[in-house]
Amino acid sequence: MTRRLLFSYLTLAVLLLACLEIPLGFVYSxxxxxxVTGLAEDEADSVSAFASLSIAEGRAAQDLPGRAAHCAERIGGKVLIVDGSGGLLxxxxxLTADEERRLASWPGIAAALRGTATADVRTSTIGxxxxxxxATPVAQGGELQGAVRITVPTRTVHERVHHVWxxxxxxxxxxxxxxxxVGFAIARWTGRPIRELERATNELAVGGTAVPVAITKGPPEVRSLAATFNRTAARLEHLLASQRAFAGEASHQLKTPLAALRLRLENLENDIALNARGSLDAALTETDRLARMVEGLLAMARLDESAAERERVDLGRVCEERRRAWxxxxxxxxxxxxxxxxxxxxxxxxxGAVEQILDNLLSNALRVSPPGTAVTIDPRRHTPPERRFPHRANGPAWIELHVMDEGPGMTEEQRRRAFDRFWRAPDAPKGGTGLGLAxxxxxxHASGGEAVLxxxxxxxxDALIRLPAVAGRGGPGAEAPRPARPLQEAAAPGRH
Known part of the structure; x- marks a missing residue:
């Protein structure tokens, strides 16, 4: 924001200076x-008057050469005086003999001998x-006596004009x-409340809490935005605290009655008739399913409110551990x-995300796999198309974790809906909750990756989980990660 404000100030200043200085420069030029033209004309008039007196008194040959040399030295140019017929005085x-013969035909002198004063800027053919x-005519009492021509180089004028520019x-x-x-100071002052809002927003996004932003600084619009942000942050923090409290309390309040219910059902096994044992087994199965559903819901609730930071995970070690466990x-x-x-x-x-992902996928794969088949855990590096060509820019490094079974599979429509909560395929085995894939x-997604069926x-x-790889950690000598903090105990909910 500071750079944009500063750029705006400088743009306006450049436009204003251009509107003022460019016309001023042209006016001065x-x-x-x-x-300079006026000074040259005044000097020509002065020499013309002197020449007129000198010619009238018959002293042209004595006075005019000195006057011409003195005037030329003073103005830094050249002075030429001719008589009425164009002869050099x-x-x-x-001058060369040829130039003396052609003096009467020079443009300025010819006009002056006709009684017309001229001023012209020309470029010499020499140099x-x-x-x-x-050029100015020399006249006495209406009688034309000759002409005066003064030339002044414009180099001095150009140097002055360039100096002014x-x-x-x-x-x-x-x-x-x-x-x-000044604009930087104003931009910093204007942007300080915005930066405080950005800092508070980052804290709210990372940790779920934010320190209230002062609403006494900056323009009125920024103060109004800060007040709105404070109200939003307070309400969001209250909602997160309520959800956190619900997740913590429900974890204990729901597990206890479900465990007691299962215990009571198991105690009834010896007291009911044999023909009612099927209903008892079904009740126990539904109790287990309800317990798994509660675990899944609580896990998603804790995931929503925790906003846990990501850490490095040794994927090969986790895959080997889960393979041995299952x-x-x-x-x-x-x-x-x-x-x-x-x-x-x-x-x-x-x-704990990789462990839970594998537990749920392995549970689903076991539920649908017929005896005599195999389930494969296959972690591999994903190579985007652009990485196959050295002249193209490299894309992000991803690792694909595949869990493949040999069961009946799913249709394309079923694979699209499989990640919906509580959705189960029509032919799915009994006992699932519909929360595992969700x-x-x-x-x-919380780990920065994606899940695809x-x-x-x-x-x-083929359940495909794509996760971001740690840069430079693609080989066997990778550094051991920090111990994972599991979000929940490993569960095995049904596929759908």
């Missing part, structure tokens, strides 16, 4: 030329020098520097759990 500079030529430029630059200094359960169901892939580096994710997607090469489902 024209005035200087007119002044006096000259401040030597390319621009000069001002003034330089002074104007330096003055404009000094004015711009002053405007920049291997025994898979073996009991007759399903092989394998770990493939060529990536053993680090990714960035919120604490939680996976939220965890992936695709058709697996074997015909089942």
């Amino acid at each position: 024209r005035g200087e030329r007119e002044r 006096a000259s401040s500079h030597p 390319g020098v621009e000069y001002l030529a003034v 330089l002074l104007l430029a330096l003055g404009g630059l000094a004015a711009l520097v002053a405007v920049a200094v 291997a025994a359960l898979y073996e009991r169901h007759g399903v092989w759990l394998t770990l493939a892939g060529d990536y053993r580096g680090e990714v960035t994710a919120v604490p 939680l996976v997607q939220r965890l992936a 695709r058709r697996a090469p074997s015909g089942g489902l």
Whole structure:
């Protein structure tokens, strides 16, 4: 904001200086030329009057050469005096015989011998020098006696004009520097409340809390914005505190009655008839499903309000740990759990996210995998198309985590809806809550990645999780990450 305000001030100052200095420079240039022309004409009139007296008294040969030389020295130019027929009377500079013969045909002298005074700016054919030529007739009592021609180089005029333009430029630059200094101070003063609002907004975005911003600084619009921000921040903090309190309290209040309900149902097993055992087992199954649903909802609630910072996670180590943790359960169901892939580096994710993602995906894959099939965990580096060509700019580094099963899979429409909360496929096995994939997607997004469902090469489902890789940590020698702080205990909710 400071740069934009300063740029606005400087732009206005440049426009104002241009509107003032450019016309002033042209006016001075024209005035200087007119002044020099007027001085040359006055000098020509003075020499003409002197020459008229000298010719009338018959002293032209004695007086005029000295007068011409003195005048030429004073004005820094040349003086030429001719008689009525164009013959040379006096000259401040030597002339060739040819030039003396053609004096009467020179444009200025010819006009002066006809009684017309002239002033003209010409460029000499010798040396390319621009000069001002003034010619004035010499007359006495109405009788034309001759002509006076004075030439003055315009170099001096140009030097003065250039000097004035330089002074104007330096003055404009000094004015711009002053405007920049004053404008920077004003911009900083104007932008200080905005920067405080930005700082408070960042604190609110990172930690969920913000210190109230002072509303006594800056323009009225900024003070009104600060007051609105303070009200919004206070309300948001209240809502987050309420949600945080709900997540903490509900975690205890809901688990206890569900555990008590399951215990009471299990105690009824010996007291009910054999034909009612099926209903009891169904009640126990629904109780377990309700417990998993509560865990999933609480996990998403804690994820929404925690805004946890991301940390480095050793993806290869986590995949190996989750494979060992689930291997025994898979073996009991007759399903092989394998770990493939060529990536053993680090990714960035919120604490505990990778573990929960794998737990939910492995639980879903086990639920739909027939005995004798395999589920594969496959972490690999994702190579964008532009990275395959050295002359193109490199894109961001991503790591893909695949969990592929050999189950019935899903249709394209089902894969699009699979991440909706509480949605379950029509042919999904019983016992699911419809929250597992929703939680996976939220965890992936919170970690800066994404979750996608695709058709697996074997015909089942390929759950793809794309996570940002840690720069320079793509090999086996990657540094060990900090211990993860899990958001919740590993659960195994159903697919849908």
